[in-house]
Amino acid sequence: MPTDNSFATIDQAAWEDLVARFDGRMWAVARAFGLSAADAADAVQGAWLRLVENAGAIRDPERIGAWLVTTTRHEAARLSRKARGEVVSDLDVPDTTLPDPTAAVVDADFGRQVWRRLDLLGEPCRSLIRLYVLHPEARYAQIAVRLDLPVGSIGPTRARCMARLRALVEEENR
Amino acid sequence: MREEYLLAALRMGAGADPVPEGVSAAARAVFGLRVPGGVPAGPVDLPVPPGTRSSAEAGTAQTETAQAGAVQTGVRRFSADGLVIDIETAVTGGRMEVAGQVSPLPGPDARIEVRTPHIAKVRVPSGSGHFAVAGLPPGWVSVVCHRPGHPPVFTRWIHVRP
Numbered sequence: 001m002p003t004d005n006s007f008a009t010i011d012q013a014a015w016e017d018l019v020a021r022f023d024g025r026m027w028a029v030a031r032a033f034g035l036s037a038a039d040a041a042d043a044v045q046g047a048w049l050r051l052v053e054n055a056g057a058i059r060d061p062e063r064i065g066a067w068l069v070t071t072t073r074h075e076a077a078r079l080s081r082k083a084r085g086e087v088v089s090d091l092d093v094p095d096t097t098l099p100d101p102t103a104a105v106v107d108a109d110f111g112r113q114v115w116r117r118l119d120l121l122g123e124p125c126r127s128l129i130r131l132y133v134l135h136p137e138a139r140y141a142q143i144a145v146r147l148d149l150p151v152g153s154i155g156p157t158r159a160r161c162m163a164r165l166r167a168l169v170e171e172e173n174r
Numbered sequence: 175m176r177e178e179y180l181l182a183a184l185r186m187g188a189g190a191d192p193v194p195e196g197v198s199a200a201a202r203a204v205f206g207l208r209v210p211g212g213v214p215a216g217p218v219d220l221p222v223p224p225g226t227r228s229s230a231e232a233g234t235a236q237t238e239t240a241q242a243g244a245v246q247t248g249v250r251r252f253s254a255d256g257l258v259i260d261i262e263t264a265v266t267g268g269r270m271e272v273a274g275q276v277s278p279l280p281g282p283d284a285r286i287e288v289r290t291p292h293i294a295k296v297r298v299p300s301g302s303g304h305f306a307v308a309g310l311p312p313g314w315v316s317v318v319c320h321r322p323g324h325p326p327v328f329t330r331w332i333h334v335r336p
Contacts (some may be wrong), residue, residue: 010262012205015204015205016202016205017201017228019202023193023198023201024186025186026186026193026319027192027194027197028182028186029178029179029182029184031176031185031191032178032179032182033178040197041196041197041200042313042314042335044193044201045197045200045201045291045313045314046206046314046333048201049204049207049314049316049331050331052208053214053316053328053330053331055212069179073176073178074242075178076178079333100176101181102175102176105175105179105180105183106182106183106186106188107183108183108186108189108195109187110183110322111184111186111188112187114180114183114184115184115188118184123181129184132181133181133185133188133190134185134188134190136185136191162177162180162181163177165180166175166180169175169180170175
């Protein structure tokens with residue numbers, strides 16, 4: 001990693017180190033938008049391409065991880081809207097000086113903490129979130145059958161359960 | 175805290191849905207797509223054609239040409255270092271076509287490089303600055319204009335899928 005705040009001078013080894021450190025997080029974020037594997041791969045690759053084309057504008061190499069995760073989220077959101085048939089611009093990118101500081105939570109250690117909080121939730125939240133997390137390709141209809149819930153209730157219940165889990169985690173980290 | 179980040183952290187914490195090796199390999203290969211000394215050309219609005227409601231629609235609207243079996247996207251314009259690069263893309267039969275024009279005329283020794291992460295094709299622009307490439311894999315694409323005596327000018331990467 002360069003130390004002169006000149007990210008443009010990064011070499012191949014430093015680049016590969018960046019990939020090793022962040023590609024798992026970027027992939028997880030892209031998939032969290034419900035993208036297929038092919039679309040998620042495009043979103044992740046798009047974020048790396050944005051890094052190449054913005055290399056001269058990166059002034060704080062220490063924040064590259066947050067920038068990569070933020071940019072992946074941006075590309076994933078755009079591809080998700082496109083997949084739903086919305087007309088979206090492919091030319092707007094996030095401000096390179098403003099990576100999302102909350103991106104730091106995309107981390108396996110933090111994820112394990114969240115799993116412990118999940119155990120504090122009652123049913124059906126615990127089982128629903130577990131299924132949703134561990135089976136990214138599962139459809140609501142499949143989850144409904146597994147949990148014996150009306151399929152129409154899966155989306156709203158999932159949103160409510162995730163909101164409760166998020167509140168628990170934020171309370172713990174306050 | 176964003177729900178997507180929470181969900182991503184949960185999956186990472188459980189070791190579920192790890193990143194495929196192909197995605198990591200593609201990320202490593204992006205390093206080779208840098209344009210050392212190049213000048214990034216940012217998007218600029220196109221002039222609003224008569225009857226069009228806004229320049230944004232003119233620049234990014236997607237038109238499905240079902241009769242031709244192709245999905246065609248609008249013209250995108252990029253500019254830097256006194257050079258304008260217009261690009262139009264289409265996907266036909268699962269392959270991407272890229273056509274465009276550079277202006278002002280970049281000189282007789284100029285070369286246009288149309289790049290995807292997998293393949294690059296080089297063209298000599300015509301006397302009117304036009305260029306065209308076919309048979310590319312759909313996905314990310316960028317155009318680089320090489321002019322003797324000038325730094326290369328490269329467009330932002332754009333995403334093209336059927």
